[in-house]
Amino acid sequence: MQGNRFDWRWQLQRHIESLRSQGVLFVPRQPSWLPAQQDSSNPVSRNNAEDPGRTAGRAASGTAEQLAGGSAPIPPAAASPGQTVGKVHSATQPLPASLAGRQSAEQIAQGGLFASETCTEASLTKEDRRHALATLAEEVSRCRRCEELYATRTQTVFGVGPLDPEICFVGEAPGADEDRMGEPFVGRAGQLLTRIIEAMGFKREEVYICNILKCRPPGNRTPTVEECRNCFPYFEQQFTLVRPKHLVALGNTAARALLQTTAGVTKLRGRMYEFRGIPLVCTYHPAALLRDPSGTMKRETWEDMKMLLRHMGRPIPNAKGDPKQQ
Ligand code: SF4
Numbered sequence: 001m002q003g004n005r006f007d008w009r010w011q012l013q014r015h016i017e018s019l020r021s022q023g024v025l026f027v028p029r030q031p032s033w034l035p036a037q038q039d040s041s042n043p044v045s046r047n048n049a050e051d052p053g054r055t056a057g058r059a060a061s062g063t064a065e066q067l068a069g070g071s072a073p074i075p076p077a078a079a080s081p082g083q084t085v086g087k088v089h090s091a092t093q094p095l096p097a098s099l100a101g102r103q104s105a106e107q108i109a110q111g112g113l114f115a116s117e118t119c120t121e122a123s124l125t126k127e128d129r130r131h132a133l134a135t136l137a138e139e140v141s142r143c144r145r146c147e148e149l150y151a152t153r154t155q156t157v158f159g160v161g162p163l164d165p166e167i168c169f170v171g172e173a174p175g176a177d178e179d180r181m182g183e184p185f186v187g188r189a190g191q192l193l194t195r196i197i198e199a200m201g202f203k204r205e206e207v208y209i210c211n212i213l214k215c216r217p218p219g220n221r222t223p224t225v226e227e228c229r230n231c232f233p234y235f236e237q238q239f240t241l242v243r244p245k246h247l248v249a250l251g252n253t254a255a256r257a258l259l260q261t262t263a264g265v266t267k268l269r270g271r272m273y274e275f276r277g278i279p280l281v282c283t284y285h286p287a288a289l290l291r292d293p294s295g296t297m298k299r300e301t302w303e304d305m306k307m308l309l310r311h312m313g314r315p316i317p318n319a320k321g322d323p324k325q326q
Contacts, residue, residue, distance in 0.1 A: 071204075126163055129241045136237055140214050145230040149215035154179045159210030159238060164209065166312065167200075168244030169193065170235070171285060172253035173213035175220050184209050189286040193250070196286070200305050201317045209240050210235070212257045228257055239276070246308060247275050251285030258282075269304050272311055281308045 002275075122131065137158040144150040157174040160183055177187035185193045194204045213223050213231045223231075235257070239247075249255040255265045258275045259282070268282040283304035284297045292298065306316050 012245060043179045050244030124241075129243075131164055133238065133241050136234065136241070140221065140234055143214070143234075146215060149213070149217060149227065152218045153215040155182045156210065156214045157182055157184050157216070158214055159184060159208060159242075161210075161242070162206065163242055165244050166241065166245045167197075167202065167248060167308075168208040168210065168239070168242060169197075169248045169250055170254040170258065171209075171211040171250045173211050173220075173223050174216040175287075176216065179216035181189065184211050185286070192286040192289060196301065196305060199302070199317060200309060203316065210238060212254050223253055228253065232257060235300055244278060246312060247280040248279055248305075248308065249280060249282045254285075255282040270307070272307070279308075279311055281305075281311075 081265060123160070124134055140158055141156045143156065157178045161168070174184060175187050175189070177190070178184050184190070197204050197207055213227055214234060216226070217223050247258065249258050252265050254266050256262060258280060259268065259273060261268070265282050265284060273280040273282065281304050283301045289298050289301060309316050
């Protein structure tokens with residue numbers, strides 16, 4: 001894809017958004033990693049050309065460190081789960097200017113970037129976004145940021161679903177089935193997630209599904225903080241391109257990553273939050289539901305989904321609220 005004009009523009013925009021998220025107010029006119037302007041004698045340029053994701057990863061690490069550090073305050077506690085329907089707890093900062101229009105790549109390259117609030121992916125066409133997502137998925141497939149995961153994965157698992165979905169479900173990381181098939185949530189937990197989605201009145205193919213990590217941790221262990229930090233910039237870019245209208249964080253890893261907190265999902269569930277201006281609900285991971293013989297977690301998950309449906313202004317298909325009965 002290198003040398004392709006669109007790819008050049010996309011890479012530049014992502015780089016700029018990452019810098020902006022760190023508070024950078026000025027960028028040089030000719031970023032060293034631009035294909036047509038690379039200096040082959042510069043080892044940094046050579047490395048970035050071999051793995052474009054390294055540049056984006058370093059640039060976005062400030063955000064990821066905040067995410068992984070767990071020092072950010074968690075949202076104020078609600079009176080009780082389910083009582084704050086319609087009220088949104090803002091736990092993260094909205095994307096600065098990312099939804100406010102976009103300069104042309106030529107304008108960006110001419111400098112003066114941050115004199116305007118119009119540099120964003122917001123005006124990309126759907127075709128542009130599909131193309132950019134495919135490019136991002138390709139970049140992810142070559143990623144080696146986490147040495148152990150790179151060495152043990154069968155393949156990366158990027159995400160599935162349409163652009164502009166009503167809901168994007170975000171899990172932790174691929175499991176064995178997902179690692180083998182290259183699609184998120186296709187094992188037992190995935191089948192339960194599909195039932196939950198259908199209980200909500202959607203088809204699986206109508207929602208977007210992805211994970212914070214794009215590679216399977218060996219033995220399905222919990223991802224490390226560093227692994228989450230490494231992979232979160234990919235999720236950020238994916239989120240920006242997919243543009244879901246609502247988010248559901250499934251389990252501790254996703255909830256903590258999206259809310260920049262160390263609190264567990266048991267405390268976080270039952271309330272509405274925001275991730276960059278998008279309504280967010282945290283609930284249990286379907287794999288945890290499978291390990292809960294009491295059914296309590298299933299009922300609480302359904303309460304969370306009903307809360308989201310009410311927030312969306314949609315009918316609640318099953319008043320009993322048990323996804324297993326769907
Ligand atoms: S988990 Fe993410 S950051 Fe780590 S190697 Fe896989 S794609 Fe790269």
